[in-house]
Amino acid sequence: MHQIKVVRNILLGIENLLLHKLRSLLTTLGIVFGVGSVVAMLSVGEGASKEALEQIRKLGSNNIIISSIKSIDEEAASTTHSHMSIYGLTYEDHRRVAETFRTIRQAAPVKLMRKEGRLGERSLELRIVGTTAVWFELVRRPVMAGRVLLASDDKGSLPVAVLTEFGARRLLAGEGTIGQKLRIGSDYFEVVGIVKSESGQAGNIQIPDQEIDVYIPISVAQAYFGDINTRRTAGTRERELVELHQMIVAVETIEDVEPTAGGIEHMLGRFHKKKDYLVSVPLALLRQAEATKRTFNIVLGSIAGISLLVGGIGIMNIMLASVTERTREIGIRRAIGAKRRQIIGQFLIETVVLSIIGGLIGIGLGVIVPSLITFFSGMATVITLASIVLPLVISGGVGIVFGLYPAVRAAKVDPIVALRHE
């Protein structure tokens, strides 16, 4: 019974607003833009966080990734003929890092190389990672078939190979490939498993298993292929001596990530003459995302705040005009027996309905804007239930706040004055 009455009051409010369609619509513009900004703000923020979390999931939140990089003068020298570049992380670095920091749980060394490979009839250049069993604990991916590398593979220098999903596809390998021989260079490896792989860029950090075809034990890689890579490009022959291309280090807790990264940076700085390494922290992506979120929150939040304020004042203004226009109506209702609070209710409902209609239009706008942002800037946006409900509540709140004064003014109308015949 009570609910029916509320619904009826709302319908009456809508009816009254429809008497002045254009006026009502213009009045709500502030609310429309205000609410639209709130929706856009929430969805951009949500998108940034979600994207960062997704990237961190791929990289491992407790991981630190240290990569070998060619220093700038090395880069310049390498253009001359038959020069050999020597740079990057060493086996010694790996041992030292793993042993020095108590916060480090595990460390996986990574050696990258490109070799001619052949599986059955298929032959192509493979991108190969030499690493240990630890890799598969730090870069967790589901196993699709067989197994991953084991500690014993490395210790026993067994010629085994694990394909990535990507590598398997290139080699036309499937479950039946397990147990077959994969030729790398002039050596034979037994294929023991296939693991899923992730691709894509996470901020400015590369996903570790992107563009990798095969994993082999690092001891085997070192013994069979050595540390020198030769790359032929358009007439020049580039030779590089790199012991380790990467190290992936996992710490105990998230709190340890940044202090440990700092420590590693400091330690490598003491042993390397040149800056030929880069320490990157996936967790930093979250901070980056929060910074993006904050910037958007400040910009859109101010737009939202100002629009809602202007919108609210606009609505208050129109409702005050409406109260003046409808003084006689109010007087009639009061004479008939309407109580003050019923008059307040009538005008308040009208204002709230007006601002919620504005809010709904704004939400429509706010849903379109984020998809435009995604389209033009590639920034991820996510619309959640909260990013729709909250703005709706806000618009209702604006209606109540700015409708209260006009409604109270309406209730103060003296029926005797209002009804005095002109």
Add this chain to the structure above:
Amino acid sequence: MNAGAAKANDGIVQLENARKIYQMGHQEVKALDGITLTFRRGGFWAIMGPSGSGKSTMMNILGCLDRLTSGQYILEGRDVSELDDDSLSELRLRHLGFVFQSFNLIPQLTVQRNIELPLYYLGWDASRSAERARELAEEVGLEERLGHRPTELSGGEMQRVAIARSLANDPEIIFADEPTGNLDTATGEQILQLLVKLNEEGKTIIMVTHESHVAVYAKRRLHMLDGVVERIEGDG
């Protein structure tokens, strides 16, 4: 009811030394200057008097739209002089009906919705209200006009809608302030006939007019002058 209230019992409306004083700067305007008076149940009164004599003031007080400066107002045996705004609204809603010189219909609402207005505040549901509105429209002869807006009606029709509205809550008393003031003589006569009929059906009617040809429809005529009752004529 105790013995002391016996007198109050037959008087539906009683004023005891009623005063209404307006303060205009340093000057006091005594719109009602100590009136003691009883209106009996079932009466049809015309309040008359020259402009400024206090007729509308009297009507506003009796209609619970305004409060006395001093003295007592007893409505149906109940002292209402000290009631707050909400209680006065409640009294108007349940017991009183109003008809005004300028009709005072809400222009945006249809005839039906205008008639239903008191029922809305009484909390009636839509279908019962619609039924009641139809009955009342029939009673004043406007059942054809329920879907029209007031602006589409003649003055006499508008005043009949206003009367239908004043009857919606089945009031004990109907107050009519110059109900024929904006109507031509013939139309005014129809409206007065309607009021006479309602009085015959048992409604107490209190009407303000300054025209004697209107006042003759009432059973009793009360002449006011400068805020006091000058004389009363007629009986019933």
